[in-house]
Amino acid sequence: MNAHVENTHFNLHGTSVIEQPADADTLKAALRTLGGGVSIITAGEGEARTGATVTSATALSVEPARMLVSLNRSSSTWPVVERYGHLGINIVGSTHEALANQFAGRGGLRGADRYRGAEWTTAVSGAPLLVDAVAAIDCVVEEAIERHSHVIVIGKVLAIRLGAGHSLLYQDGRYHALS
Numbered sequence: 291m292n293a294h295v296e297n298t299h300f301n302l303h304g305t306s307v308i309e310q311p312a313d314a315d316t317l318k319a320a321l322r323t324l325g326g327g328v329s330i331i332t333a334g335e336g337e338a339r340t341g342a343t344v345t346s347a348t349a350l351s352v353e354p355a356r357m358l359v360s361l362n363r364s365s366s367t368w369p370v371v372e373r374y375g376h377l378g379i380n381i382v383g384s385t386h387e388a389l390a391n392q393f394a395g396r397g398g399l400r401g402a403d404r405y406r407g408a409e410w411t412t413a414v415s416g417a418p419l420l421v422d423a424v425a426a427i428d429c430v431v432e433e434a435i436e437r438h439s440h441v442i443v444i445g446k447v448l449a450i451r452l453g454a455g456h457s458l459l460y461q462d463g464r465y466h467a468l469s
């Protein structure tokens with residue numbers, strides 16, 4: 291019997307389900323199927339700027355206007371968000387794939403060098419915002435909850451810039467642009 295058949299069970303409705311161990315690799319396989327909207331988190335000023343590409347940015351609530359993002363505590367971005375108490379959440383579109391890779395650290399660029407090749411403005415909070423983002427949300431840190439490898443940052447929204455288009459999606463290890 292192969293592993294696939296061994297793990298097949300029938301639920302109360304008589305539908306077959308495949309159970310896998312609840313380990314990190316299986317969870318990653320499940321999460322690869324989940325399309326995530328791509329945002330670039332920005333923080334800091336001048337040469338102290340840095341940032342990261344994330345799929346974890348979403349709304350906590352719209353009234354009051356609060357965002358949340360899950361950031362790796364060992365990333366270069368979290369200490370800068372913590373120090374400045376602000377973050378820009380830049381929802382990026384189909385023209386920003388290279389920039390998203392840059393902010394994921396893929397070209398080896400770090401800190402302020404990740405801002406190369408795009409136009410930026412400074413938000414009310416002091417966070418940099420991407421001028422041609424699909425939308426850019428300026429936040430100050432309301433609360434940061436450190437758990438396990440990550441920190442859940444709750445951002446109080448100070449200002450919003452609305453651009454055009456739709457966010458890039460990241461699914462199955464690659465970007466997808468919605469037309």
Ligand SMILES: Cc1cc2nc3c(=O)[nH]c(=O)nc-3n(C[C@H](O)[C@H](O)[C@H](O)COP(=O)(O)O)c2cc1C
Nearest residue numbers: 342343344345346360361362365366393394395460
């Ligand atoms: C599509 C995509 C989504 C990502 N989502 C997250 C995320 O939600 N949280 C996070 O901490 N890192 C996420 N990362 C990883 C960060 O972009 C970055 O690689 C990581 O913070 C390491 O950055 P550092 O070189 O600044 O330390 C994602 C990367 C990619 C390509």
